[in-house]
Amino acid sequence: MVKQKQSNKNRSLVHAFLFIGLFAAISYCYFSSLRSHRFQIDEWSFIRKSYYLDLYLNRNFSDPRWYSRDDPAQPKVGAYIYGIMLRLAGMRDIEKSLHETGFTRTTQEGKRWWDDLLYRRIKVPRSELVSRPACFFRRSTFTQTQSDFPQELLPHLKIIWMGRRTSLLFTLGAVILLFCFARVMKSFLLGFLSALLVALNPLMFSSGSLAMTDSMQQFFFNINLLLTWFFLKAVGKQNSKRALALSLFLGVNAALSLGVKVSGVLILPFQTLIFLSLFMLQKKRNKPRGILLRSGGLLIASFLTVFVALHPYLYRDTARHFLAIFTNRLEISERDQRLLPIWAVQTRQKAIEFILGRNLLPQGTYTNFPIGKVPIDGLLFLAGLWFVRKKAIYEFSRRKMLSSELILLLWAAVAIxxxxxxxxxxxxxxxxxxxxAITLFQAYAIAELSRQAFEIISHKGVR
Incomplete structure (x- = not known):
């Protein structure tokens, strides 16, 4: 028994050192590549709107920009986060400071500083919008240093880079949370593989390094997965206090997720599926169903309370404005289709083709295994889907439990x-x-196949 405890302790120490080493390498790679990503105008836009933090903290809810100007229906938590960043950097009046530095000013001819960055004096190469981490794969095609930029642009670029560092904190946090969820789902190996593959994925590397809100949304999505796992454990043990506390956190997290990006609303249909699955298991047991009813009510109440409180746009005509958040997003997407038809996705069949082609087929832009013409990503995804589905069905039908595998299945169904x-x-x-989500299935397949191979080798060794 003592030897077993010592062995487990040693194994835990090895696992800790391995993950710390991996995380240190990922952090170094991401931060050292911070300036190598192609500038996108949305980075300027998100940071420009950080003045909303001042309006909110000063309780200036009568300002017309809350209701009728400057994208009033756009969620504001991302702007608040970048506002906190600028305040920590010493900007007490964000709007005034950004104007004085020239970040939000235009010239008399109507030109803006980023026009130079994108179109004139700085010749940005026609690099891909996404690229794999240069630390692990190849040099980036865009590696300009500070000396390569005109000196008058540096104050603006430093604000952009500050925003990127803020975004990276959420990206790295999302990697840690994904490791934790995969670790409790199956094993350290699954957690390690999930963190490694996601960190090396070109989409995470590129989108997670820009001063926008995609990394923040992924951070809150991953928190949701982990909190849901803890919530299921609490319900399984009929621990009502813990279940209620976790439902409160789930509601707040859902509000923050929707608060950084409209697609953060995906958490709500996911939680609906979780609660419906729990009700199916507990249909003949009154106490667990009572816990679920109270927990569901608290989740909805905390979500609405926090989300409305963070968005003065909803203080007036709340129901209509809440709906406008989503209809406005659809209108913007339709406008972008007209303005940029080359990017337009006109049919759902085309959407499916893009998703398969980008994520699962050979030479896809966002694949994890861009090797030759073999669809390694697609095969691993299907294998992982088989293993995860098999385990989820067994736990649900035989043991009357919602497993972490079912959490992954439901979340993948909602996300995809x-x-x-x-x-x-x-x-x-x-x-x-x-x-x-796709990467989690692929990591699951590798971990499960590795486990089975190890068992076969060990069995042959014993014989």
Whole structure:
């Protein structure tokens, strides 16, 4: 018994050192590549709107920009986060400071500083919108240093780079959370593989390094997976206090997820599926169903309370404005289709083709295994789907439990299904939640096949 405990302790130490080493390498690679990503105008836009934090903290809810100007229906939590960043950097009046530095100013001719960056003096190479980490694969095609930029642009670029560092904190946090979820789902190996594959994925590397809100959304999505696992454990043990506390956190997390990006609403249909599955298991047991009813009510109440509180746009005509958050997003997507038809996705069949081609087929832009013409990504995804589905069905039908595998199945169905329904423009960042889910299946397949191979080898060795 003592030897077994010592062996487990030693194994835990080895696992800790391995993950710390991996995380240190990932962090170094991401931060050292921070300036190598192609500038996108949305980075300027998100940071520009950080003045909303000042309006919110000063309780200036009568400002017309909350209701009728400057994208009032756009969620504001991302702007608040970048506002906190600028305040920590010493900007007490964000809007004034950004104007004084020239970040939000235009010239008398109507030109903006980033016009130079994108179109004139700095010749940005026609690099891909996404690229694999240069630390592990190849040099980036865009590796300009500070000395390569005109000096008058540096104050603006430093603000962009500050925003990218903020975004990277959420990206690295998302990697840690994904490791934790995969670890409790199966094993350290699954956690390690999931973190490694996601960190090396070109979509995570590129979208997670820009000063936008995609990394924040993935961070809250991964928190949701982990909190859901803890919630299922609490319900299984009929621990009502713990279940209620976790449902409160789930509701707050859902509000923050929707608060950074409209597609954060995917958490709500996912939680609906989780609660319906729990009700199916507990249909003849009154106490667990009572816990579920109270937990579901608290989740909805905390979500609405926090989300409305963070968005003064909803203080007036709440129901209509809440709906407008989603209809406005669809209108913007349709407008972008007209303005940029080359990116437009006109049919759901085309959306499915893009998702398969980008994520699962050989030479896909976002694949994890771009090797030759063999569809390694697709094969591993199907193998992982088989293993995960088999375990989830066994736990649900035989043991009357919702397993972590079922959490993954339901989340993947929502993330991929939501992308199929929503994809209006073929822009990389839209694929990130679906790609992370796909990567989890692939890591699961590798971990399970490795386990089975080890058992076969060990069995032959014993014989």
């Amino acid at each position: 299904g939501g992308l199929i329904l929503y994809l209006q423009n073929d822009w990389p960042r839209y694929y990130l939640p679906a790609e992370v």
